[in-house]
Amino acid sequence: MFQVKTGSKMCMNASCGSTSTVEWKKGWPLRSGALADLCFRCGSAYETSLFCETFHLDQSGWRECYLCNKRLHCGCIASKLVVEFMDYGGVGCSTCTNCHQPNLGKIGENPGLFSRLPMNRQHTNGENGMNVGKADLFSQPLVQGDDKREEFMPHRGFSNLIKTDRLDGGEILESSSTPSQPPSLNMPLAALPYSLNFATATKKLMDAASQPHAVQSSSSSILQTPSKSVLGTPPGTSKSAQARIGRPPNEGRGRSHLLPRYWPKYTDKELQQISGNLNLNIVPLFEKTLSASDAGRIGRLVLPKACAEAYFPPISQSEGIPLKIQDVRGKEWIFQFRFWPNNNSRMYVLEGVTPCIQSMMLQAGDTVTFSRVDPGGKLIMGFRKATHTKDIQGCGLTNGTLNEDTSSSGVTETPTSINASSCPSQNPEELKGLPEHLNSNHGGSSLKKSEVNGVKDKKRTRTVGAKSRRLLLHSEESMEVRITWEETQELIRPSPSEKPTVVVIEEHEFEEFYEPPVFGKRTIITSKPSGEQERWASCDDCSKWRKLPVEALLPAKWTCSDNVWDESRCSCSAPEESLKELENVLRMSKEYKKRRTGVSQTVRTEEELTGLDALASAAALGDTLGEEEEPATTTRHPRHRVGCSCIVCIQPPSGKGRHNSSCLCTVCSTVKRRFKTLMMRRKKKQLEREEIEAAAAADQENKEDGKTGRIDLNSDPCNRGEVEAVGVEEKEESGKGEAGECLGVAQAGDVVGVTELEGEGEKIGEESKGSKLI
């Protein structure tokens, strides 16, 4: 049940360097794949890769919080230092099962590994028996009142640890709870699952950073940790703030150690941005480049086994558990975290990720990042968009290999660093965006580019290899990248200096330009309930959305620094607009895209949208867009979305946004015109039907009278009339459709304020033109 093994390994602490005999325990009820060893000489923590095979707790077991390592916040010793972990949703610990006090608090209040020494001494077992924290306290699944814990403290040789100044609890607490701690300081801690030993890890990093020989050690993962100067430098002021540095696990190549490609590669700036956006302290855990399968519709994201076992809650059942993960915008998602048996092993997946992936507009090749919020332990999911291949291929530093980097996570995209670094013709300013290890001019690193993060490029990009790349290009999702001519039309703008010559052809006015058109930036126009319109554009550097005047016309390449309309947001460092507004814009962007795709696939092939559909689109669009806080679904029917033409969704809106009956806006006039035409058509049809019926009756009467003609028993005069009427209708319809007549049913005045995406006004018009009558 409980095993203790001893072994020998090199202490990672460069200042120690001893080949210590360490002791580790197999079978922590915490995480598989991550155990802590302690160097006998210096006390540095090891991370070993033993898999928890001895026993495996299910989620009903007793343990400490896997996320935040918190326990005993209530200070209730009688609770055996155990709390019941009730919520796997990323929330963290629940309440002490003994005193029922909430088990939430700040790290500083949390008795950490060594800060519990006074308490541990209560459990000290003999001269050398020492409680080293988790290893002792949670080596067994205990139930309340279980005192067997004392039997599982067979540690020997730890006495000197207690005496070590390094392991002073107060010092640890201070270092691990310092509020001003820069985010990067946490990164290496993240490599320690459960932040096992905050103090020693921090100390080790500091020691390593201060000792040149440690940095030179190619085998040490400390190589990739941020330098001391970086740690102490406010984000954004250091060139390293832009450095995308992989933060590796603490040590070694054990079986369950994270491969370098999963090391979180946040720049400090990104981390700061995320932390700022969420106002939280973010601890990067790992990241994964999306495969075609991950980004596909199947909605399953394959998790690296080691990462899943190291950072996600342990699961014993294949069905897994629901896992709550928050995205960088603060939206919470619940995924099913589960596994499949696979070759005597496990394959971990997150199920139900499609909506999240789509909301982030991710594709195969993009990267999702997983972080943890400390304190609290909430899981955060971010992302980084892959850059265009063309931006990288042929550029010197990356040697033509496909680099997954990067414009980054959601609201905090910073593509410039790697983009810039990829191009040989850089000025010194641009070089500031280089990761330190890529830029030999800074920091004196002599690493070759192919050895970035201690791993060859091909390894980093393995998951987007030739096969994946092919899939990437031809996957259905990626087809959206292929911009259509119709879409291109929207981006084309007359040359700014050009004045059009108006030519009238068959009573239609055309603008002629002699200069070739220029491409503009795609933007989104929204409307407030008041009717005021706003234009939104995404910065090409940081991808933040900026609110602009509706009359603003942007060049193809536009960044925050070009934002002459809003001085407070003319820099990429400026925060984005409110979340609500952004959600609205992003939703519209998505819907816009969807609508465009849908339109190109349906309307283009056949004018299937009826006048009612077009009307419903207009109504639903207006309804949705007119109300800023409305979700993507219509308020009428949660399952229906913009454009839905069902009877529910086309109901006239009520309350806010309703147009006055005298309104003469485009939509209202269209509705009125349709209504008028419809009434005329109905009247006409009725007349025709009456005429046909009368004719049929007369004909039958004649036949009966003459008794010479045969009666067609299969003929239904009414139906025949109906068919003929439909025929007439269709004929008439096509004619009117070509003439641009818009018909439909709706009550005039029932249309809400309509907000147009750029070009949508024409789009609706086009739909109407091609629409059939009802």
Added chain:
DNA sequence: CCGGTGCATGTTCAG
């Protein structure tokens, strides 16, 4: 028939 689910299999790569 279609989409979801669970598992199997082929490929890649680290040890």
Added chain:
DNA sequence: TGAACATGCACCGGT
């Protein structure tokens, strides 16, 4: 060589 992972595919249930 075996573990990890990407993806194919059979099965099953719902429509």
